[in-house]
Amino acid sequence: MPSAPTASGARLIVRVAQQELRHAWRTRSTLLLGGILTALLLLAAITAHDRQLHEAAQRQRYQDLVGSQFASQPDRHPHRVSHYGYLLFRPVAPLSAFDSGVERFAGTSIFLEAHRQNTANFSAASQAGTERFGDLTPASVLQLFVPLFLLVTAGVSITREREAGTLALHLAQGVSWRALVAGKVSGIFLLVLLVTTPGLLATTWVVTRTQPLSEVAPRLLILAALHAVFWAAVATAATLVSARTRTSREALAITLGTWIALWILVPRLAPVAANAGFPLPSRAEFAERVEASVRALGDAHDPDDPAFARLRQETLAKHGVATVAELPFNYQGLVMQEGERHTAEAFQAHLDSLDAVRERQQMVLDLFGIASPLLATRSLSMATAGTDPAHLAEFERQAEAYRYDLIQRLNTLHMEQVASAQDRYGDVVNGAPSRQRIDQQFFASLPAFAWQAPSLGTMLARRARAGGVLLLVVTLVAIAFVRTTHPRGRRA
Amino acid sequence: MTWHQLTREWLLLRRQRVVWLGAPLVLLAGLLAIGNGHRVIERQREVLAEAEARQAAEHQAILRPQASAVAGDQLYYLAFHTVRTPSPWAPLALGQRDVHAFNLKVRIHALQGQLYDADLDNPLLTSFGTFDLAFVLVVIAPLFLIALAWNLRSGDEEQGTLPLLRLQAPSVVRLYAIRLVLRTGVVWATVLLLFGVSLPWLGLPVDQTLGRMVGVATLYLLGWSALAGLVATLRRPSEVNLLLLLGAWIVGTALGPAFVNVAAGRRYPLPEALELTVAQRQGYHGAWDEPLADVMEAFYRRYPEWRTAVVPTDRYSNGWYYAMQQRGDDQARAVAQRYREVMEAREVWSQSRLWWFPPAAVHARLNALARTDQAAYLRYLDSVAAYHEALKRHFFPVIFSEQRVSDVDWALAPRHAHRD
Known part of the structure; x- marks a missing residue:
């Protein structure tokens, strides 16, 4: 019995695969389904790309506007500018036209100002009223509907022959179960590649039109490999179901039930479990904790605050002077700088605790991935496309780093450029009470925000657990394949 | 027979x-779904039930050490909770309640910078949709x-x-x-x-x-x-x-609504969301660079009853400060209005198109009946805006007459309540 892939075994696999393809070509319903998949893929690619371009252009326009407004602001007191702050618009990810991931559920703009870290606002989801059942993106077609096609086609691939009586013929001709299943899987895999090729080419063309190929190519290769593994696992599992069931009806009931359970129900239940197991605090609860911490630090706006009294003593001692007026810089600016350092730390500690909760929620979702390989595949796909939660967190991290640097630069200007004596509303400038204003050139020369896209390698490394889960599922399917098709284990 | x-x-x-x-x-599945809806809404109810005590504690922490301070200065820090009480049916159809705010806090600063704060969530989880x-x-x-x-x-x-x-x-x-x-x-x-x-x-x-x-x-x-x-x-x-x-x-539950979503976004883009933040910020901060008299004149046109109040022109005063905050909202008024109109128009258009896909339309109808949909959220935002206005009118006397913290009966501040 040829159980190892010998030369004749490989020839048999090719023959079965060819027969499967020929059968699909003759069956109109398979072609019809394939045509629908292609159309969906094309439509998804075009609309998602259109949306990506539109979104990216819009955010860039406002980012430029904010940048030019910041650079051309009038002479101002530096702390005024700290409150004027900066607005950042989250850049659109390179492959968001392929997989929009969680982008539409995250805020698009974030306001940076002194003393506090704001969260991003204006998520697309909060502005659209319709129920979310997955966006129409090429990724959702490849991850939701192609598996359905595979489950239906592969699910009946052997039962069909059993019902027609050709299965016994195959086995009598010396085709082993292993070659039969392998041939069916290969044939169906090729079939799905054939029917999705136009759509996949269009998707590739669409996403490489606006991106440098060197940036996109490795991502596309990884996505191709990921989906190939996912599809192969699904096709193999469904073919094995077909091998073990008597009628096509029974096989369809199992495979369709599987799709409904693992592609529709589990993805809704997993977040419920994650939320129930590890709830996030409400915004009000969170704000209460942050404000309590910040209050404990003292008020940087109040130079007589007891918490800042020690700073004064230390500073006076360090410079060997008796009053803050004798210091070689504006003491008020130093107070702001110290205050900012402390509040930033307090905020960060609390935000880190939120991230810890979200990380646990992610872990729950990953564990559900063992049941539903869709979850693990989706997670890796988002990470590759640059649209997963880790990318959002990275944007928020860079935004905070920029905010902190910007505010501290302004506080340094406050220390060095604003005279202590004129650091109160003693003047009237342009008909308005004013503290000392400094030349707007100081603000125009402050660095602009530059988003550093994280490298693909580091972002994928963070999703190693999802990769492990997918590997586990693939291994389980492989074991099932070996056991089900063991030469002594199966009969017609 | x-x-x-x-x-x-x-x-x-x-x-x-x-x-x-x-x-x-x-x-x-249904029992799990009801249980989940119950859990989500019950959690929101708990948060809302604590809102009053939380606000009282926050205000006390701010005001108590500052009894002799100028009340207008302390108002800068005071946030007032708004309460969006869910309808009894909300657990059956959660709608958008998981991504929309239900416990916004407002200060008497420019409203437009505060109105769109979302509650904390995990986009990873919300992206899968609700289970009810x-x-x-x-x-x-x-x-x-x-x-x-x-x-x-x-x-x-x-x-x-x-x-x-x-x-x-x-x-x-x-x-x-x-x-x-x-x-x-x-x-x-x-x-x-x-x-x-x-x-x-x-x-x-x-x-x-x-x-x-x-x-x-x-x-x-x-x-x-x-x-x-x-x-x-x-x-x-x-x-x-x-x-x-x-x-x-598949077409009715998944593809159809996805198409409508995409088409609605294409037909009614919302650059106003970004524009709004920019306009509000420019309006308020620009006011610091305008002559005080101009800022006050704009304020008096809206609140003529304060025209006779004395606002010093050579030093900082809270009357001037809140008039500048008002300037932020005034400058953003047109775009805020447009934002609102486009959101509503998009919603109306989406709802009418959803009828091509009855499952999606039925889902939307259930959310509307449970008042957890976009329209219910917009009604809540309206009530927050009205409350913000009431707060301002309530505290302007405190601000313009430069009262001390201990002179003010803080318990008299208006309260917000909104029922979906």
Whole structure:
């Protein structure tokens, strides 16, 4: 019995695969389904790309506007500018036209100002009223509907022959179960590649039109490999179901039930479990904790605050002077700088605790991935496309780093450029009470925000657990394949 | 005759494995869904129940050490909680309540910078959608009906029992009609049972809204039943029937609404969301660079009753400060209005297009009945805006007469309450 892939075994696999393809070509319903998949893929690619371009252009326009407004602001007191702050618009990810991931559920703009870290606002989801059942993106077609096609086609691939009586013929001709299943899987895999090729080419063309190929190519290769593994696992599992069931009806009931359970129900239940197991605090609860911490630090706006009294003593001692007026810089600016350092730390500690909760929620979702390989595949796909939660967190991290640097630069200007004596509303400038204003050139020369896209390698490394889960599922399917098709284990 | 047929068909149906497999599964999913809806809304109710005590504690922490300070200075820090109480039916159809704010805090600063703060969530989890009874009804229940009715006629034909039935029954059409009615009845009873369970569980009132929800659910299942009957009359093989029904299910529940979403976003883009933040910020901060007299004049046009109040022109004062904050809202007024109008227009357009895809439309209708939809959120935002205005009017006397913290009866501040 040829159980190892010998030369004749490989020839048999090719023959079965060819027969499967020929059968699909003759069956109109398979072609019809394939045509629908292609159309969906094309439509998804075009609309998602259109949306990506539109979104990216819009955010860039406002980012430029904010940048030019910041650079051309009038002479101002530096702390005024700290409150004027900066607005950042989250850049659109390179492959968001392929997989929009969680982008539409995250805020698009974030306001940076002194003393506090704001969260991003204006998520697309909060502005659209319709129920979310997955966006129409090429990724959702490849991850939701192609598996359905595979489950239906592969699910009946052997039962069909059993019902027609050709299965016994195959086995009598010396085709082993292993070659039969392998041939069916290969044939169906090729079939799905054939029917999705136009759509996949269009998707590739669409996403490489606006991106440098060197940036996109490795991502596309990884996505191709990921989906190939996912599809192969699904096709193999469904073919094995077909091998073990008597009628096509029974096989369809199992495979369709599987799709409904693992592609529709589990993805809704997993977040419920994650939320129930590890709830996030409400915004009000969170704000209460942050404000309590910040209050404990003292008020940087109040130079007589007891918490800042020690700073004064230390500073006076360090410079060997008796009053803050004798210091070689504006003491008020130093107070702001110290205050900012402390509040930033307090905020960060609390935000880190939120991230810890979200990380646990992610872990729950990953564990559900063992049941539903869709979850693990989706997670890796988002990470590759640059649209997963880790990318959002990275944007928020860079935004905070920029905010902190910007505010501290302004506080340094406050220390060095604003005279202590004129650091109160003693003047009237342009008909308005004013503290000392400094030349707007100081603000125009402050660095602009530059988003550093994280490298693909580091972002994928963070999703190693999802990769492990997918590997586990693939291994389980492989074991099932070996056991089900063991030469002594199966009969017609 | 018909009664006899009905009972006989019922006895036959009772023997089907799919009934005893499907009904418990739908029931289980439904119970989990009601439980989840209950958990989500109960959690929000807890947060809202604490709002008053939380606000009192926050205000006390700010005001107590500052009894002799200028009240207007301290108002800068005071945030007032708004309370969006969910409707009793919210747990059944969570709608957008998981991504919309329900406990916004406002200070008497420019409103537009505060109105759109979302509550904390995890986009990873929200991206999967909510799990509630509406989802089970709209998405899962039709699958049960499809499982029961996909081979209504074709099954007999393929098993060769159709000629036999022709001999036995006076009318095969009536026989299949009875079978379809019974199958629909099984699904309907399951759904009804879930509604029934939710009554004591969620403490729901038996009223018009509940009646409408059950009515919508009934019509919805009848629609699917009619479709299954229609497919059966095509006299195609069972597999084709199944693909047709599943195709309708996929288009109605997933593809259709996704198309409408994409088209709505394309037709009604919302650059105003970004524009709004920019305009509000420019308006407020620009006011610091304008002559005080101009800022105050703009303020007086809106609040003429304060024209006679004394605002010093050579030093900082809170009257001037809040007039500048007002400037932020005034400058953003037009774009805020446009933002609102586009959001509403998009919603109206989406809702009308959703009727092409009845499952999505039914889902939207249930959310509207539970008042967890976009429209309910916008009504809440309106109430927050009105509350913000009331707060300003309440505190302007405190600000313009430069009262001390200890002079103010803080308990008199207006409270916010909004019921979905």
